[in-house]
Amino acid sequence: MSWHSGHIHTALVTIRANRGRSLITMFGIIVGVAGLIVVVGISQGVKNEITNQVNAYSNNVISVTSKAATLNSFGVSSVPAVSTLTNQDVRAISKIKGIVVVPLSIMSGVATGEQSDSNGIVIATSGQLLKVLNQTLVYGSFFSGSDTNPFTAVLGSTAAHNLYKKNIPLGFGLNWRGQQFIVDGVMNSFQVTPFSSNSIYNNAIFINQNAIKQMNLGGSSIYKILVRVNKGSQLTKVDREINTILLKTHDGDNNFSVLMPSQEAQSNTSVFNLLTELTISIAVIALFVGGVGIMNVMLVSVAERMHEIGIRKAIGASNRQIMSQFMIEATTVSVVGGLIGIIIALIIELGLRLTTNLVPTISWEIIVLSAVISSLIGIIFGSIPALRAASKQPIDALRND
Amino acid sequence: MALIRLEDVSKLYGFGDATTLALDEVNLIIEKGEFVAVMGPSGSGKSTLLNIMGLLDKPTHGSYKLSNRHVDRLSISQAARLRRDTIGFIFQSYNLLPRLTVLENVALPLTYKGVSQTKRLKQASAMLERVGMQNREYFYPYQLSGGQIQCAAIARALVNDPSIIIADEPTGNLDSVGSRLVMELLTEIHKSGNTIIFVTHNPELTRYATRVVYMYDGTIIQDEKTNIGEVAKTAKERHYKIAKKTVDDDLAGVTLLMKALPDKDVRTANRISRSKEKKKVKTNRRKS
Ligand SMILES: Nc1ncnc2c1ncn2[C@@H]1O[C@H](COP(=O)(O)OP(=O)(O)O)[C@@H](O)[C@H]1O
Numbered sequence: 001m002s003w004h005s006g007h008i009h010t011a012l013v014t015i016r017a018n019r020g021r022s023l024i025t026m027f028g029i030i031v032g033v034a035g036l037i038v039v040v041g042i043s044q045g046v047k048n049e050i051t052n053q054v055n056a057y058s059n060n061v062i063s064v065t066s067k068a069a070t071l072n073s074f075g076v077s078s079v080p081a082v083s084t085l086t087n088q089d090v091r092a093i094s095k096i097k098g099i100v101v102v103p104l105s106i107m108s109g110v111a112t113g114e115q116s117d118s119n120g121i122v123i124a125t126s127g128q129l130l131k132v133l134n135q136t137l138v139y140g141s142f143f144s145g146s147d148t149n150p151f152t153a154v155l156g157s158t159a160a161h162n163l164y165k166k167n168i169p170l171g172f173g174l175n176w177r178g179q180q181f182i183v184d185g186v187m188n189s190f191q192v193t194p195f196s197s198n199s200i201y202n203n204a205i206f207i208n209q210n211a212i213k214q215m216n217l218g219g220s221s222i223y224k225i226l227v228r229v230n231k232g233s234q235l236t237k238v239d240r241e242i243n244t245i246l247l248k249t250h251d252g253d254n255n256f257s258v259l260m261p262s263q264e265a266q267s268n269t270s271v272f273n274l275l276t277e278l279t280i281s282i283a284v285i286a287l288f289v290g291g292v293g294i295m296n297v298m299l300v301s302v303a304e305r306m307h308e309i310g311i312r313k314a315i316g317a318s319n320r321q322i323m324s325q326f327m328i329e330a331t332t333v334s335v336v337g338g339l340i341g342i343i344i345a346l347i348i349e350l351g352l353r354l355t356t357n358l359v360p361t362i363s364w365e366i367i368v369l370s371a372v373i374s375s376l377i378g379i380i381f382g383s384i385p386a387l388r389a390a391s392k393q394p395i396d397a398l399r400n401d
Numbered sequence: 402m403a404l405i406r407l408e409d410v411s412k413l414y415g416f417g418d419a420t421t422l423a424l425d426e427v428n429l430i431i432e433k434g435e436f437v438a439v440m441g442p443s444g445s446g447k448s449t450l451l452n453i454m455g456l457l458d459k460p461t462h463g464s465y466k467l468s469n470r471h472v473d474r475l476s477i478s479q480a481a482r483l484r485r486d487t488i489g490f491i492f493q494s495y496n497l498l499p500r501l502t503v504l505e506n507v508a509l510p511l512t513y514k515g516v517s518q519t520k521r522l523k524q525a526s527a528m529l530e531r532v533g534m535q536n537r538e539y540f541y542p543y544q545l546s547g548g549q550i551q552c553a554a555i556a557r558a559l560v561n562d563p564s565i566i567i568a569d570e571p572t573g574n575l576d577s578v579g580s581r582l583v584m585e586l587l588t589e590i591h592k593s594g595n596t597i598i599f600v601t602h603n604p605e606l607t608r609y610a611t612r613v614v615y616m617y618d619g620t621i622i623q624d625e626k627t628n629i630g631e632v633a634k635t636a637k638e639r640h641y642k643i644a645k646k647t648v649d650d651d652l653a654g655v656t657l658l659m660k661a662l663p664d665k666d667v668r669t670a671n672r673i674s675r676s677k678e679k680k681k682v683k684t685n686r687r688k689s
């Protein structure tokens with residue numbers, strides 16, 4: 001109807017006339033909408049990166065970690081202090097048919113090259129590791145001569161660079177805990193993205209687990225057991241079997257976690273997800289507070305404009321028309337607030353793109369959603385003042401001067 | 402057939418001890434084309450009577466027929482529609498909405514009728530021309546004189562082409578120039594067939610009316626037909642009585658002077674009668 005446009009015009013004039021007051025009224029909406037868009041944008045951006053990144057493990061790899069380990073790792077590439085996984089667990093899991101089991105043990109001690117030391121961690125593992133990692137070697141092989149000489153090492157790309165600079169390190173010597181190792185291979189580098197633990201492998205020095213036995217270093221702590229299932233259809237069955245076996249070897253103590261391939265990536269973002277939810281709830285609270293602010297200002301406005309309401313009714317405005325007028329005013333205020341919030345969010349996201357390595361996504365869905373939410377707030381919180389305005393008797397409204 | 406027919410109309414305000422009888426079984430018939438002045442002291446029920454006739458308020462008792470139709474029990478929205486289509490209002494002050502231009506103010510009743518923007522602005526513009534305000538269309542109310550504001554209010558009251566114009570003290574805030582402007586405009590509208598009912602405290606303005614109704618304490622105490630151009634007889638008598646009674650005037654010795662200057666005469670008398678009314682209101686308040 002044509003008179004609606006008139007009310008939107010009047011509402012905009014009112015907003016412009018009381019710029020300061022309008023801005024305060026809209027503040028909650030602006031903060032809420034901007035917060036919502038930025039947080040959802042960052043969260044979506046990070047999730048996109050996680051799904052797009054090349055997984056460190058090949059398909060159908062179940063990873064078993066200690067509960068303590070996941071709690072400590074918080075999605076960042078930290079290493080657990082104590083692990084509950086043992087060689088006994090590895091042996092027990094190995095009995096399952098149609099799988100490849102690869103334990104990863106983190107060893108203490110610094111590896112020394114011919115010129116420099118490495119700050120990378122030393123991981124004892126088996127020659128099967130290449131079968132579970134989604135990665136290839138640039139040079140050499142993975143523990144090829146292990147039958148004759150178990151003292152061989154494979155370097156991650158960063159570790160290779162740190163130890164031997166620009167040289168190709170094949171055949172070079174490596175000292176760890178007084179034992180000489182021969183560099184047998186060098187790995188291609190894993191793609192490094194935020195919220196992934198891939199960087200740990202780039203800086204790792206992999207040594208043959210048989211060497212540990214020969215060096216008589218007992219009690220190595222197993223940080224992770226990777227289990228590749230040969231047939232993808234067996235994944236859930238193997239997952240269940242591992243759980244049963246480990247519950248038995250751990251005397252019923254559920255201090256380990258068995259992660260399916262899809263869960264592995266997600267576990268890195270669980271804390272991040274929690275933060276996202278928290279921030280979104282703060283944004284929702286801000287939106288609510290914004291709505292209450294609008295209601296408050298509209299109630300004051302209704303009281304101030306009693307005479308106007310009286311005049312409008314005297315010249316023929318129905319209750320519904322007065323009601324719509326105030327609803328439209330409230331909605332205009334909150335929609336304008338929402339638009340300002342959207343603009344601020346876009347500026348913040350642009351700033352984040354330019355100054356950090358975060359790539360927040362700007363989706364039309366969330367912008368439309370914000371616009372819808374802010375108009376809903378106007379409608380919901382504007383309805384009480386509007387009802388109050390509409391229910392005034394014209395003579396009472398006119399008498400009010 | 403009477404345009405307005407009030408039968409035993411009473412209006413009560415408030416409850417219990419605080420009840421006010423604003424109208425006490427008023428009977429009044431107004432024919433189409435009459436130009437009625439309503440006079441009487443403050444608090445005598447003039448506004449209440451006009452509000453009921455204008456469908457802004459409902460009688461507590463009695464019946465009201467407008468164009469032979471019972472309108473005393475209309476729903477809120479029915480009353481709003483009938484008001485919009487048949488009645489134009491002019492109030493004493495704050496008639497125009499301050500944030501709208503004169504043109505937008507005049508177009509407002511059409512807005513509620515659902516007339517398209519271009520059409521309603523055109524009609525409003527024509528109406529402003531009729532009241533001689535065509536060059537003030539885009540002014541805001543604060544840029545106008547009191548008389549101009551009332552002229553714009555008249556234009557707005559007329560824009561819906563109502564058959565009845567109700568004006569509660571339209572000249573109450575105006576000087577003599579403004580009052581004349583407004584009354585001459587109303588006269589012109591009256592000539593084109595509208596029924597006009599207005600409240601005034603100024604006996605001089607009964608010159609414009611065809612009939613004067615006097616109210617006191619919620620009842621009509623006198624109802625007289627007058628000729629256009631003449632001050633109504635009762636109004637004249639009352640106003641001289643009041644003027645003679647005034648102690649201030651006797652002390653100053655201006656009573657005689659006033660008679661020599663009839664124009665000023667009216668204004669002073671008017672002011673005096675008002676200050677008396679105020680005193681009356683104060684005592685009324687103390688009572689309640
Ligand atoms: N809304 C109301 N509530 C209570 N009393 C009212 C109300 N409106 C009018 N009155 C009372 O009714 C009487 C008539 O008032 P009104 O019609 O405004 O008089 P007038 O217009 O002649 O000055 C007064 O005593 C006034 O106090």
Ligand SMILES: [Mg+2]
Nearest residue numbers: 447448449569
């Ligand atoms: Mg009055």
